[in-house]
Amino acid sequence: MAELLDRGYLYFCDCTGDQVQARKGDNKTPGYDGFCRDRALAQGPRTALRFATPVGGSTVVHDLIRGDVEFSHGVIDDFVVAKSSGAVLYALANVVDDRNDRISHVIRGEEHLPNTPKQILLWEALNLTSGLVTPIPHYAHLPLLVNEQRKKLSKRKDPVATEMYRDQGYLPEAFVNYLALLGWSPSGEEEKIDVSTLIREFRLEDVSHSPAFFDVKKLLHLNGTYIRELSPEAFIERAQPWVSPSTSAWSPQEYQTPWPVENFDPELFGRVAPLVQERIALMGEIPAMVDFFFLADAPRDDDAFTKTIATSEVAQAVLRDLVEEFAAVNWDAETLHATVMSVGERHEWNLRKAQAPLRCALTGRLVGPPLFESLVILGREETIRRIEMAL
RNA sequence: GGUCCCAUCGUCUAGUGGCCUAGGACUCCAGCUUCUCAAGCUGGCUACGCGGGUUCGAAUCCCGCUGGGACUGCCA
Structure with a gap:
C-alpha cells in the first residue's frame, strides 16, 4: 500500500461527506470530485485513502457472460480504498485476497459489474507496484434473481435462506437443479438434470443476460418429481429427519414430530412410506400424512x-x-x-x-x-x- | 440525474437470417383415470414491447424509443 501511495496511485483525503456534497452542487459527475488529489496530504487522524483514477481513457471489463463492457474513467470517481480508521475497504481487500489466492474466475451477481472496472484498475496498479504480477481474473456477472416485483432478491425481505428450503423438505439435488435452470438451460428438452451432467454441460458463456424470477411453484414441482424417483429405500432413509429426528444426524430447525417419539415404529413406517412417497412434493409433508399411525388415537379435525x-x-x-x-x-x-x-x-x-x-x-x-x-x-x-x- | 445491464407465453426458457403459422417446462383451464389427495395421460389458453432500417427473407443484425433493473457509501 505504501508503494501504491508513493507511486501516486493513492492519496490521502480529509474531506467530509458534507464538504464533498457541498462542492458538488448541481455537478453531474457522480461521486467524489478529486479535491484532495493534488494536495499531497500526509496521513492524519481523519484521512481516508483514495484511489487516483486515471484521467482519460477507459477500462474494459471482458465479461464471460456479457462480453466487453466499457467504462469511461470520467465516470469512475476517486473511490475510497481505506477508511481513516485504517480499515481496508471491500474493493481493495477483495482484489488483494483474489491475488493471494490466485483466483482465476470471479463469478458474482450482476450488481457487481459497475465496480469491476475499479477492481481491475486496482489490480493493474498492484501488478505495477507490488513486484508481483498476477493475471487479472476472468469475470462473469450472473443475472440477478428477482422477486415478483422484479427487484433484486433481498436477504431482509425475501425468503432466500437455503436452510429454510431444506427444512421444508426440498431435496438438495432438486434445489440445485432448479437453480441451474434459472438463467441457463440444458441442451435437450429434459429439464431434470443431475449434478454430474450439469457440471459437464454447464457453460458460463451460455448463461442468459436477463434477470430471473425465483418461482417456488416450479421448484416445488421439480422437488416432487425428485421425491417420486427416489428408490423406496432411499425415500425412507431421507425421510428420517422428519419421522425420527432423534435418530438422524440432522433435522429441521425446532422441529418436533406430531407424535411422541417413542411411538415411532420404523418397520411400520417402512410399510407406509411408498404410500406417501408418490403424493407429496415436500419431505415436510410426510408427518401430517402418517401421523395417525403413530398417535395413540386418531387425530381429530x-x-x-x-x-x-x-x-x-x-x-x-x-x-x-x-x-x-x-x-x-x-x-x-x-x-x-x-x-x-x-x-x-x-x-x-x-x-x-x-x-x-x-x-x-x-x-x-x-x-x-x-x-x-x-x-x-x-x-x-x-x-x-x-x-x-x-x- | 449519471453510468451500466437487460427485453420471446403469467413464470423459467429454446431459438444465433429461411427448419418459427415460434418449441419445451411450471402455472392455469378442460377431460380421462380414480377410495380421498396426489401422480399419470390427453387437450387447451397465452409470447417475439414499439418504430425505423439492413436483407429476396428478421424473434434473430443495426439505430431510435419505451419499459424494467443494477450501481452511484470512509457497506459488501
Whole structure:
C-alpha cells in the first residue's frame, strides 16, 4: 500500500461527506470530485485513502457472460480504498485476497459489474507496484434473481435462506437443479438434470443476460418429481429427519414430530412410506400424512368430523355396519375395499362417499394415503376401536 | 440525474437470417383415470414491447424509443 501511495496511485483525503456534497452542487459527475488529489496530504487522524483514477481513457471489463463492457474513467470517481480508521475497504481487500489466492474466475451477481472496472484498475496498479504480477481474473456477472416485483432478491425481505428450503423438505439435488435452470438451460428438452451432467454441460458463456424470477411453484414441482424417483429405500432413509429426528444426524430447525417419539415404529413406517412417497412434493409433508399411525388415537379435525360424521345419519350407519363386517372379514386391502363398497351400496352410497367417514374416523382427515392399505397396516383391532370412538 | 445491464407465453426458457403459422417446462383451464389427495395421460389458453432500417427473407443484425433493473457509501 505504501508503494501504491508513493507511486501516486493513492492519496490521502480529509474531506467530509458534507464538504464533498457541498462542492458538488448541481455537478453531474457522480461521486467524489478529486479535491484532495493534488494536495499531497500526509496521513492524519481523519484521512481516508483514495484511489487516483486515471484521467482519460477507459477500462474494459471482458465479461464471460456479457462480453466487453466499457467504462469511461470520467465516470469512475476517486473511490475510497481505506477508511481513516485504517480499515481496508471491500474493493481493495477483495482484489488483494483474489491475488493471494490466485483466483482465476470471479463469478458474482450482476450488481457487481459497475465496480469491476475499479477492481481491475486496482489490480493493474498492484501488478505495477507490488513486484508481483498476477493475471487479472476472468469475470462473469450472473443475472440477478428477482422477486415478483422484479427487484433484486433481498436477504431482509425475501425468503432466500437455503436452510429454510431444506427444512421444508426440498431435496438438495432438486434445489440445485432448479437453480441451474434459472438463467441457463440444458441442451435437450429434459429439464431434470443431475449434478454430474450439469457440471459437464454447464457453460458460463451460455448463461442468459436477463434477470430471473425465483418461482417456488416450479421448484416445488421439480422437488416432487425428485421425491417420486427416489428408490423406496432411499425415500425412507431421507425421510428420517422428519419421522425420527432423534435418530438422524440432522433435522429441521425446532422441529418436533406430531407424535411422541417413542411411538415411532420404523418397520411400520417402512410399510407406509411408498404410500406417501408418490403424493407429496415436500419431505415436510410426510408427518401430517402418517401421523395417525403413530398417535395413540386418531387425530381429530373438528371441521372434517362434523361434516362427514357428526351431521350425517347415513355416515354413522355406514360406520356401524363396518364395525360388524370388519370383525369377521379377511384383513387385506382387496377385501376391505369390497366390504366398504358393499356396505356403502347398502345405504345407497358409492365408494367415494362411503370411504369418507371411515377415513375421517381413522385418520382424522379427509385426505391422506390410500385408505385400505392403511387399514391393513393399522390392524383390525385398532381400526375397529377408532371407528367406535368416532361413533 | 449519471453510468451500466437487460427485453420471446403469467413464470423459467429454446431459438444465433429461411427448419418459427415460434418449441419445451411450471402455472392455469378442460377431460380421462380414480377410495380421498396426489401422480399419470390427453387437450387447451397465452409470447417475439414499439418504430425505423439492413436483407429476396428478421424473434434473430443495426439505430431510435419505451419499459424494467443494477450501481452511484470512509457497506459488501
